[in-house]
Amino acid sequence: MAVTKMFGASVKRREDPRMITGRANYTDDVRLPGTLSLVILRSPYAHARIKSINVEKARQMPGVVAVYTGKDLVDSLAPVPCAWLPPNSDLKVPEYRALAVDTVRYVGDGVAAVVAENRYQAQDAAAAIEVEYEMLPAVVDQEKATQDGAPQLYADVPNNTAFVWRLAGGDIDAALRDADVVVSQRLINHRLIPTAMEPRAAVAHYNPGSGELTLWCTSQNPHIHRLLMSAVTGIPETKIRVIATDVGGGFGSKIPFYAGEMIAVAISKDLGRPVKWVEDRRENFVATTHGRDHIDYVDVAAKQDGTITGIRVKAYANMGAYLSTAAPGVPTWLFGLMLSGPYKIPNISVEVHGVLTNTTPTDAYRGAGRPEATYVLERMMDLVADRLGMDPVEVRRKNFIPKEEFPYTVATTLQYDSGDYEAALNRALEIVGYEQFRKEQEAARAQGRLLGIGFSTYVEVCGLAPSQAAGAMGFQGGLWESATVRVHPSGKVSVFTGSNPHGQGEETTFAQLVADELGVPLDDVEIVHGDTGRIPFGMGTYGSRSTAVGGSALIYAARKVRDKGAKIAAHLLEVSPDDIVFDQGRYYVKGAPDRVKTFQEVAGAAYLAWNMPEGVTPGLEETHFFDPINNTYPFGTHVCVVEVDPATGKVQFLRYVAVDDVGNVINPMIVDGQVHGGIAQGLAQAVYETAVYDENGQLLSGSLMDYALPTASMVPTYEVDRTVTPTPVNPMGLKGAGETGTIASTPAVVNAIIDALKPYGITHLDMPLTPQRIWQAIQESQKGS
Amino acid sequence: MYPAAFEYYRATSVPEVVQLLQQHPDGKILAGGHSLLPMMKLRLAEPAALIDIGRVPDLNGIQDAGDSIVVGATTTYWNLLQSDVIRQSLPLITEAANVVGDIQVRNRGTLGGAMAHADPAADMPAVALALDASMKVVGPNGERTIPASEFFVDMFTTALSPDEVLTQIIFPKPQGTSGQAYEKFAHPASGYAVVGVAAFVTLDGGKVQTVRVGITGAGTVAKRASAVEQALAGQEPTEQAIESAAAHAAEGLELNGDIFASEEYRAHLARVFTQRALSRAVAAARG
Structure with missing residues (x-):
């Protein structure tokens, strides 16, 4: 069968038909006989001592099987673990119990758990549990939480400071001292709520006979969940199977290991019955991790000609009430290491205070640290341009790392693999028609219309690896990936990947890779993921790493298969393996293309094994664990054009141009989709989404009626283009595309709005740039004049 | 949930x-359910009984009654959007119905439900005020008609008694040279009106004869902007006159x-959107 090259083809996503016709198998779709419904009663207060809990009334209610409090689970569950422990940061990990034992520390902290025959009964019983609280003062602002006299969350974490992490390259003091100008700004990168379409859920089924636990749950990394579940319950890893095949989005919020699934497991084990727990949306808002939430004090040293000579950042990162699984790594390594961006900045210093507050714990959220770093740099670039009277494009261009200098090591020690930053910038300027726009803007301003253009020239780190670096950063795991390629006797192929796509489309793109490597039809390749009972140990999907790292693992596994096949084909064709050519699924003799064995014939021969070459074992299956030598560094330029209504402060998006360079592209349509979704999320931070707590720690934006997720009508039409600069660190030359949109778009939008407001002398506003905030800023600017 | x-x-x-309302004082009427059911799912409302009026004959429909247009209480936004008689005589309703919630809400939500629920940020109360609608209600003592200007009492509170049901909303047909417009500043998350302004004007000899402005979202209950109306009535509706009237x-x-x-x-948005709605209504009247 003729097979054309799949790499580079916009194949439609094979996972979509089941997803969009309601035939996917999400955790809530798992229905086991005898399943009990679990409801977790959560604290309505941000900080309080639990004086008493009376569960008697709840126990007597119809359908209720059991009620548990924190004390009931202390023996069966170890605390919720933290698994990213940055060294040399004086890290303190406070005890995080699945259900609070004597103190609740955020609205949403678990207090008691009810299991009943159905969800309604469990919900009614939870409402009947009587908890007597003694209110304690709460603190939600991370900067205030570090001040003397602030309410203390833990006796053993002074000033609520869980860690102070520092990184420095060059001599920042000298750079600031010798600068022509120092531009300083306090920037708030506010808190966001990931809001995946599928809330978190778990079905725990402990079989008391075999001692085996099967756990269906919403996980981006099922093997990590298995390992941690073993650690907190004492059930051996060999007896735990975690299944997270269909997961309805995660954006980082399904990396962490949570109390919810721990409680479900403990109760299933206790009662010997399956237990299902499914968040409702309101619970999802408080019980699933949030993202971002930085306050950054930034000083940039620059010369008169726009050359940036140094950047100093002091950041206060809000960690929430406890340290979530990967949380300490996000505002430290994933933020600090990226503070050079695409620029040559010889002197960099960063100090990050990880602060505990009476809020929902934070952790990775699409981009995780890199959007925060990019926001700092791109906002500061505009402020430097403004101070020096330069065009913001020229300040960026002046500081770019030139393409000839790659691989390039920045002051934070990262070595960037490859790049051509000017090419992406030039392409974006060409698409947007920059010079023409500036003329239109001037004409519009003369009429009192507020047009603005904003740029974001970014670089990000993807393909999170290698394992040695993970170790140095205190990440309690490797950052390799695994793949098994199993060819069946008919020549059909099963691929078992340790990556766990949950919306990214790897059931399609991975099949494209394997179809090319083995020369088989796409439909002959199935991608198996998300089930620890079927796949080799894998690290999961996050940090735009699945294709760069997991895809490489399966390329190498497929090549091992192909090479073994060549030995078998050579034997069958009675020539030396060196004389075999493999092309599009056919092994033939060099110079004699009619002497041929198809891949399918070879697969059949491998399993019949009647006639195998000497020293070659039967079967056709190979596994590869891939640990890359470096990360990958996608980059690009995003440009946003807006008009602001001066009467209301409302922003209208006129254009959005994205030129990304993610290296080679397997499936352009899927990459476009990733870019589109990413821009929507990043843009939403700039103008729509914001998690708002009041002083008492109540989440005021705790529903989709208040928290403004963008809909299609709220975002512009995207003009997406690409430049292609392959990476040398993996066999495909690709870099990763899952987060570029989110990382790049936020500052592009903010910069555009601030540019539009330039006639009012406004140089900075903190996000989200809601109509009210813009209108107020305009009012205030006019008061002064 | x-x-x-x-x-x-x-x-x-x-x-x-x-009868059911009398038997179940803690009951609630269920029409489209798009306001009530979300509140029940959040347990913000826990009515002991739901009385579903969705299949009561004669409550659904739009009738041209000559001087007025009579809309049955269970008529959905979608029904309104499909109606030619509404679009021709009362385009304000079409315009406003088109920006209520999303397609799902418009398919299920009812005009009567919007009136009786009296959400302070709902669109339709402002429209009813601007069009001088009246509400026909039925209770144990028979039928009565309440003008829109007296119907909306406070946040989620109307002039309906607990044992009364809203059956019809009656809109007088505009006479003479008239124009209508709805201007809405929608909340980006909920889609409700942060401020919504419905404007109705008639012109006579180039001057404003009748002007009614209904404002929703801005305050605790939808209200007529009487000061605006007084400032503009009898005036030539220049941009300047509209602007100074809208300032109220x-x-x-x-x-x-x-x-x-x-x-x-x-307050600021109320002024801006009143000005915009009046400008468009005047322009529409001038044709």
């Missing part, structure tokens, strides 16, 4: 609805404030 237990009754006639838009409003829009900002 799991409501507390409740009883469910499906009424087959208006008298039966009234927030007068008499008990303003709402929340994390998205403060009281001060809502």
Whole structure:
């Protein structure tokens, strides 16, 4: 069968038909006989001592099987673990119990758990549990939480400071001292709520006979969940199977290991019955991790000609009430290491205070640290341009790392693999028609219309690896990936990947890779993921790493298969393996293309094994664990054009141009989709989404009626283009595309709005740039004049 | 997202609805359910009984009654959007119905439900005020008609008695040279009106004869902007006259404030959107 090259083809996503016709198998779709419904009663207060809990009334209610409090689970569950422990940061990990034992520390902290025959009964019983609280003062602002006299969350974490992490390259003091100008700004990168379409859920089924636990749950990394579940319950890893095949989005919020699934497991084990727990949306808002939430004090040293000579950042990162699984790594390594961006900045210093507050714990959220770093740099670039009277494009261009200098090591020690930053910038300027726009803007301003253009020239780190670096950063795991390629006797192929796509489309793109490597039809390749009972140990999907790292693992596994096949084909064709050519699924003799064995014939021969070459074992299956030598560094330029209504402060998006360079592209349509979704999320931070707590720690934006997720009508039409600069660190030359949109778009939008407001002398506003905030800023600017 | 237990009754006639309301003082009428059911799922409302009027004959439909257009209480936004007679005589309704919620809400939500629920940020109360609608209600003592200007009492509170059901909304047909417009500043999350302004004007000899402005979202209850109306009535509706009249838009409003829009900002938006709605209504009247 003729097979054309799949790499580079916009194949439609094979996972979509089941997803969009309601035939996917999400955790809530798992229905086991005898399943009990679990409801977790959560604290309505941000900080309080639990004086008493009376569960008697709840126990007597119809359908209720059991009620548990924190004390009931202390023996069966170890605390919720933290698994990213940055060294040399004086890290303190406070005890995080699945259900609070004597103190609740955020609205949403678990207090008691009810299991009943159905969800309604469990919900009614939870409402009947009587908890007597003694209110304690709460603190939600991370900067205030570090001040003397602030309410203390833990006796053993002074000033609520869980860690102070520092990184420095060059001599920042000298750079600031010798600068022509120092531009300083306090920037708030506010808190966001990931809001995946599928809330978190778990079905725990402990079989008391075999001692085996099967756990269906919403996980981006099922093997990590298995390992941690073993650690907190004492059930051996060999007896735990975690299944997270269909997961309805995660954006980082399904990396962490949570109390919810721990409680479900403990109760299933206790009662010997399956237990299902499914968040409702309101619970999802408080019980699933949030993202971002930085306050950054930034000083940039620059010369008169726009050359940036140094950047100093002091950041206060809000960690929430406890340290979530990967949380300490996000505002430290994933933020600090990226503070050079695409620029040559010889002197960099960063100090990050990880602060505990009476809020929902934070952790990775699409981009995780890199959007925060990019926001700092791109906002500061505009402020430097403004101070020096330069065009913001020229300040960026002046500081770019030139393409000839790659691989390039920045002051934070990262070595960037490859790049051509000017090419992406030039392409974006060409698409947007920059010079023409500036003329239109001037004409519009003369009429009192507020047009603005904003740029974001970014670089990000993807393909999170290698394992040695993970170790140095205190990440309690490797950052390799695994793949098994199993060819069946008919020549059909099963691929078992340790990556766990949950919306990214790897059931399609991975099949494209394997179809090319083995020369088989796409439909002959199935991608198996998300089930620890079927796949080799894998690290999961996050940090735009699945294709760069997991895809490489399966390329190498497929090549091992192909090479073994060549030995078998050579034997069958009675020539030396060196004389075999493999092309599009056919092994033939060099110079004699009619002497041929198809891949399918070879697969059949491998399993019949009647006639195998000497020293070659039967079967056709190979596994590869891939640990890359470096990360990958996608980059690009995003440009946003807006008009602001001066009467209301409302922003209208006129254009959005994205030129990304993610290296080679397997499936352009899927990459476009990733870019589109990413821009929507990043843009939403700039103008729509914001998690708002009041002083008492109540989440005021705790529903989709208040928290403004963008809909299609709220975002512009995207003009997406690409430049292609392959990476040398993996066999495909690709870099990763899952987060570029989110990382790049936020500052592009903010910069555009601030540019539009330039006639009012406004140089900075903190996000989200809601109509009210813009209108107020305009009012205030006019008061002064 | 799991409501507390409740009883469910499906009424087959208006008298039966009234009877059920008397039997179940803690009951609530269920029409489209797009306001009530979300509140029940959040357990913000826990009615002991739901009285479903969705299948009561004669409550659904739009009738041209000569001088007026009569809309049955269970008529959905979608029904309104499909109606030619509404689009021709009362384009304000079409315009406003088109920006209510989303397609799902417009398919299920009813005009009567919007009136009886009296959400302070709902669109339709402002429209009813601007069009001088009246509400026909039926109770144990028979039928009565309440003008829109007296119907909306406070946040989620109307002039309906607990044992009364709203059956019809009656809109007088505009006479003479008239224009209508609805201007809405929608909340980016909920889609409700942060401020919504419905304007109706008639012109006579180039001057404003009648002007009615209904404002929703800005205050605790939808209200007529009387000061605006007084300022513009009898005037030639120049841009300047409209602007100075609209400056009174927030007068008499008990303003709402929340994390998205403060009281001060809502007052400002009320002025801006009143001006915009009046300008468009006047332009429409001038043809």
